Amino acid sequence: MKDKMIKFLDLQKINARDAVEIKEAVNRVIDSGWYLLGKEVQAFENEFAAYCGVKHCIGVANGLDALRLIFKAYIEMGVLQEGDEVIVPANTYIASILSVTDNRLKPILVEPDISTYNLDENQIEAVITPKTKAILLVHLYGQNAMTDKIQSMAKKHNLLLIEDAAQAHGSKFKGIKTGNLGNAAGFSFYPGKNLGALGDGGAVTTNDKELAKTIRALANYGSDKKYINKYQGLNSRLDEIQAAVLSVKLKYVDKDIKARRKIAQMYLEGIKHPNIILPSMSRNEGNKSGIYSPLRGDAEGRGAVWHLFVIRTKQRDKLQQYLLVNGIQTLIHYPIPPHKQEAYKQWNHLSFPITEQIHKEVLSLPISPVMEDTDCLKIIKTINEF
DSSP: OOOOOBOSOOHHHHHHHTHHHHHHHHHHHHHHTOOBSSHHHHHHHHHHHHHHTOSEEEEESOHHHHHHHHHHHHHHTTSOOTTOEEEEESSSOHHHHHHHHTTTOEEEEEOBOTTTSSBOGGGSGGGOOTTEEEEEEEOGGGOOOOOHHHHHHHHHTTOEEEEEOTTOTTOEETTEETTSSSSEEEEEOOTTSSSOOSSOOEEEEESOHHHHHHHHHHTBTTEEETTEESSOOOBOOOBHHHHHHHHHHHTTHHHHHHHHHHHHHHHHHHOOOTTOBOOOOTTGGGOOSSSOOHHHHTTTSOBOOOSOEEEEOTTHHHHHHHHHHTTBOOBOSOSSOGGGSGGGGGGTTOOOHHHHHHHHHEEEEOOOTTOOHHHHHHHHHHHHTO
């Protein structure tokens, strides 16, 4: 009998755990007759704001809109203007950059740290100009990208610090959660995220009352009063059903993070192949002692939440095919960097060697709160025999 395929992410199995509560929540919304901008969204916004430790949460349609609306609101408030520069990691998913260019702001791409894949704190100051107004800090793969140096640099140069926390729900830096580390943060609730809806969804978190009010209006056609439009806005709203589902799932997100950390620990301790580079945890939580155990180091809730477990090898494509033949599904996050995409063909001539190396070498292994230890051990054994 052929062995079962180990899926990269078994969403069916993940949602089956909470199926009774999820169905009750959905039925509650259906029976209410109220499907947008109602009690479920308000309840989830309050719960997620409390979870992140912030004063305001605004539910929106998706993670890209969350970031788009932050920049759009700052423009409406006169804090930013078209043409202002935003520092963005060159190594990121394209949504980060789309949110900047969509608002006619100028992304300034900066290379990542090769060991963490996140923004290299030592390369930021060199690109700051009088036009630089913000840093978009991407917590890629669920690794916390904040550092003391980035925080102090933003303060020194009076820069907005905006978090792309789409992959990092629940991650902490010095005891403070993502969503509360800068001026504002954008979250995604895409089904595959650590906190995932049953469709698209997103949110903005902030402690800035004016920003929150502006984003809430912009996301509702630019209107804070029905049929009176203050801004040229968008239609970007988290719906009642997704909010109700997210309220159920939010209760279990920390438990799920703990399960992900256990798998990460098994991978880090078990994978011994000399040509495989494992994730480095050296920068999270301002940890000065080098790499630490995810379980021990994260017992206080610090650092990575392991949305993805990403390894690197120069034999990436060969390894991916080998794992597939052996019943293990993997994905590549991401195969083509933003500056090499046709969407940004004006940048195709640019060279970001570290980013390009990462995109050629990374491979994401299965990791989820429903993975069995036996599956994890099979993956480790198969990789070590590659």
